[in-house]
Amino acid sequence: MSDIKVDPKQYIVNDEPYYQAIADEVELYEAAYNVRMPMMIKGPTGCGKSRFVEYMAWKLGKPLITVACNEDMTASDLIGRFLLDKDGTKWQDGPLTTAARIGAICYLDEIVEARQDTTVVIHPLTDHRRSLPLDKKGELIQAHPDFQLVISYNPGYQSLMKDLKQSTKQRFGGLDFDYPASELEVEIVSKESGVDPVMAEKLVQIAQRARNLKGHGLDEGISTRLLVYAGQLISKGVAPQDACSMTMITPLTDDPDMRDTLHAAVQTFLN
Ligand SMILES: Nc1ncnc2c1ncn2[C@@H]1O[C@H](COP(=O)(O)OP(=O)(O)O)[C@@H](O)[C@H]1O
Ligand SMILES: [Mg+2]
Numbered sequence: 001m002s003d004i005k006v007d008p009k010q011y012i013v014n015d016e017p018y019y020q021a022i023a024d025e026v027e028l029y030e031a032a033y034n035v036r037m038p039m040m041i042k043g044p045t046g047c048g049k050s051r052f053v054e055y056m057a058w059k060l061g062k063p064l065i066t067v068a069c070n071e072d073m074t075a076s077d078l079i080g081r082f083l084l085d086k087d088g089t090k091w092q093d094g095p096l097t098t099a100a101r102i103g104a105i106c107y108l109d110e111i112v113e114a115r116q117d118t119t120v121v122i123h124p125l126t127d128h129r130r131s132l133p134l135d136k137k138g139e140l141i142q143a144h145p146d147f148q149l150v151i152s153y154n155p156g157y158q159s160l161m162k163d164l165k166q167s168t169k170q171r172f173g174g175l176d177f178d179y180p181a182s183e184l185e186v187e188i189v190s191k192e193s194g195v196d197p198v199m200a201e202k203l204v205q206i207a208q209r210a211r212n213l214k215g216h217g218l219d220e221g222i223s224t225r226l227l228v229y230a231g232q233l234i235s236k237g238v239a240p241q242d243a244c245s246m247t248m249i250t251p252l253t254d255d256p257d258m259r260d261t262l263h264a265a266v267q268t269f270l271n
Pocket of ligand 2: 051152
């Protein structure tokens, strides 16, 4: 029986990701990494959480292994499993195990999507033990000194049925993220999409207007990601009205009144 090997180099972030710091999150994260504190990045969808983690992995020069969590995910999907092929049985590490072995930053994106019985497998890695038992294989892994666990968490999504247990939450330090302040968001949208700052500012103004509707008919505000999408279409020549409808209205709501309200906001700021 043999194990499938991975090359840590494949997880290195080679090119500097563009990340516009919002406050002192870069320094705070570095301090947390220095003591290998597990981190929870909290904030609404599309506000820059994943980009931030990529940037930090690059800045710290550590491999990054990202897992998009979902409710069908099992503990074995994180830890690993035996595979059968023509040469016999092989053990394949899951992403969490690989990260613990090679000293990567393991980013569990949208952790609340995973079932609680899956989430508990991170417990021994997130306290003084820093270990991971591979029960099926009969191996106990001691995490590499560089290993760190990071999770993202959207506070808007959780319900009583779908939330992290306190016993899981209290293993992490946390950083609050939100949509960037106007001037920074204008800069981000302009840099990421190629529209000029004047157009980027209009998009940001529309979003800010719409974000006030959160809780008044909209579940989530228009994210920075959607503004970047709008900008990308506009810089490819799509009419701004159409670009805004496609990216900032249609995906967000099916409610005809809410759509009218959003269309009116788009109209106001594009003129
Ligand atoms: N601070 C930032 N610096 C650079 N780009 C950003 C920033 N915040 C948001 N973005 C842009 O918004 C997009 C969505 O961000 P992402 O990190 O994927 O969101 P999240 O993980 O919070 O859902 C990114 O692809 C990037 O274009
Ligand atoms: Mg993300």
